[in-house]
Amino acid sequence: MTAILGISAFYHDSAAAIIVDGEIIAAAQEERFTRIKHDAAFPEQAIAYCLEEAGLTPDQIDLVGFYEKPFLKFERLLETTLAFAPWGIKAFLNSIPSWLKTKLHLPRVIYDGLHQQYNKRIVFVEHHESHAASAFFPAPFEEAAFLTVDGVGEWATASHGVGRGNRIEIQSELYFPHSVGLLYSAFTYYCGFKVNSGEYKLMGLAPYGEPRYVDLIRDNLVDIKPDGSIRLDLSYFNYCHGMTMTSKKFHQLLGGEPRQPESQITQRDMDLAASIQVVTEEILMKMVQHVHAQTGLSQLCMAGGVALNCVANGKILREGPFEKIWIQPAAGDAGGALGVALFLWHQLLKQPRLIQPADQQQGSFLGPRFSKTQIREFLDARGVVYHHRSDEDELCDEVAGYIANEKVVGWMQGRMEYGPRALGGRSILGDARSTTMQSKMNRKIKFRESFRPFAPSILQSRVRDYFDFPSDVDSPYMLQVADMQLHQRNTPTAESAQLTGLQKLQQVRSSVPAITHVDFSSRLQTVDARRHGRYFKLLTAFEKLTGSPVIINTSFNVRGEPIVCRPKDAYQCFMATNMDVLVLEQFVILKSEQPDARVFEDDLHLDQYALD
Structure with missing residues (x-):
């Protein structure tokens, strides 16, 4: 051994x-x-x-x-x-x-x-070798090209090469200070979000804006080569020598100082987010095309923090030259x-x-799990009122009923996920058909910005009924964005067509509005019996009850905290929010039955993000 x-x-x-x-x-x-x-x-x-x-x-x-x-x-x-x-x-x-x-x-x-x-x-081992190994070795391919893109490792900021059998070989690298990840992080900083954790907020904000600054970025900040390598004009950036990401010259070019964290989001911020997303997609697509031309392979593996840009990943899958793509779930x-x-x-x-x-990767369920005895001992010690459901099918039927009645459910099952996404092990669940659930879950459960979209979990067998997504491709790790099928979309009214910016939140866009972003996209997770066990049974029960194979799946945490790990973490998060139901394996806890439960109002500190 x-x-x-x-x-x-x-x-x-x-x-x-x-x-x-x-x-x-x-x-x-x-x-x-x-x-x-x-x-x-x-x-x-x-x-x-x-x-x-x-x-x-x-x-x-x-x-x-x-x-590294x-x-x-x-x-x-x-x-x-x-x-x-x-x-x-x-x-x-x-x-x-x-x-x-x-x-x-x-x-x-x-x-x-x-x-x-x-x-x-x-x-x-060198940083990008570790990324490349994490991308290729767990993948379901005998041979594949790989592409790794992030902020910076030692010197490399991106690499590509080939994996065959039990070996990887890096063939080319892009070096610091020229970095796709740092370029995106500079805009994350400039738009008022935290570097290394707010990039997904910038990605989520992009569909509210128009890419008005694309030419300005291309003409001044970054020279994009045909192979996807880039050269940044470092006079616009501070990260090589300062304590910030951007310089005064950057601020002058884009018409003002960086947005202060927690302040009002303006149309300019949305347009900047849209613009850097377009530029990032252009760079990655050129990288992918170059890697395909250099390797001649039909399969691609990806890792590095930029590989968590699921909007770009979706475009690479739809429009790129590779037949199959596999992305490391813990890409960072x-x-x-x-x-x-x-x-x-x-x-x-x-x-x-x-x-x-x-x-x-085993569904990326590689973290701790907790036994029936451990959970019962914790609940009894805390004086929690609970119900134990010994029959798994009855449990799933019951929880499906709660979700169908627009209850918000904290769901802790099996092993914890490895990586940034909740995949049905440590998730908060809701009804994707609800017209109010996105606002409710953002403001009263997650205590976060109202523009943030939610992702759907959908039964693998039904994905084509709702999304323009290949029927022979799965997305178990929530790393691909797909567009809603036209027949699931609602026809925009004359009034909704006039909405701009965050006003777009008012539009009921599809049959599952809580997971349909303003550009009719969704970061989807496909769910199957082999990987997802009880979570698959829950979605199946929900489909049987409602006819819909789609539910909201967001990470089991609140703003500023990690995803929960232990029963203690899950219970504390449950009691500190307006979640209605907590399910710890086969123990069901109802908020209404807890003697110390109280209703939490909106986090007023975030009101500037919401629409009155």
Whole structure:
């Protein structure tokens, strides 16, 4: 038996993953345990979970891998500081303490994190090698091209190459400071959202705007080459030497200072979001076409933070040259933990790769699960009023009834998801047919901006009835956007056709309006019996009851918090919001029966996002 532990840490979304004899046993982000969103600390609790799931102690691990090379990253920091001296000195001095304390002493940090019970080899793999490994090795392809795109690793900001059998080979890279991810993050910052976590908000805001700034961006900020590589005019950006993403020249070009976080969203912000989304899609499409031309392969694997741009992914699937695409569900830095573990097993140890018909990711349900005994003990200790349903079919029928009656349901089942998406393990569910559910769930459940769209879960067998999406393609990881079928759309009224910006929220756009974005798109998750078990049974029960195979599926958390992990986290989130029902495995908890329940009003701090 050979056990390999993969670790990503210290930059964004620390995580751990463990594989035994090539099989993915467990993987999880540290934030889920510490309850600190995007926790970048050493993933001590995630490692402890992975070892427990594998039934191993640190001294039984055969090899530890870290997802990037810290000395290469430090080299980039030094060279960048020297190149932009004296302007980069302040940023350099701010970062030096963490480098001197931990990042330049990672072997010691890792040995200490494993309680000094591990005394074997630690292997450091380059950042984009870890991304590429996470993209190709779990994929259901014997051979495929891969494309990785993010902000920056050590020096590389994008890479492409070929995976065959048990090996990957990077053939070309794009280097810092020229970065698609950093370009998108600059607009995330400029539009008032948090870098490294607000990019999906910018993507969600884009359909409310018009791409008026596309030519301005192309003519001034970025030179897009035919192969999709880019060159940024660095005079418009501050990230090489400053404490912000954009410079005064950037602000002058776009007509004003960055939007202040939590302030009113203007039409300009929406138009900027639409514009950078168009430019990003153009860059990625050129990259994909170049990779296809260079490799001659028909299948593509993707990873890196930019691979979470599901709107661009949908366009690549529809209009790109590849016949099949597979995207790592934990495409960001957290996925590097799994990537480095798989890289060591296949590439370093030269072990063969078994290809699964779907993939090796197991639905990305790789986190903790909790037993009936554990849940009952927690509920009894807290004095929770609950009902246990021993029959699974009756449970699903009951919960389907709650959803059909426009109750909001917190749903915690089986193993927790690995990656940023809730996939039916730690989800908040609602009726997609409701005309009020999007506003209700955003404002009274999630306490977040009202423009944010919700994603649908839909039975795989019914996807073509609702979405313009290939019938032979599944989307279990919620990483593809598809357009609503024309026959499911409502004909716009004369009044609704005049709506602009956030006013578009007033329009009832389809038969399932709560998951139909203003451009008639949805970030869909397809649900099947093999991957999704009880969640599949719930959707089947809902379809039998209502005729609709579609429900809202959003992550089980509130704004600013990680997705819930344990029964305690789920119950606290349930009681701190206006959710109506909580289902912990086969335990059903009704808010109306809880003695300490109260109604939570809208978060008034977010009222500027909503329509009166």
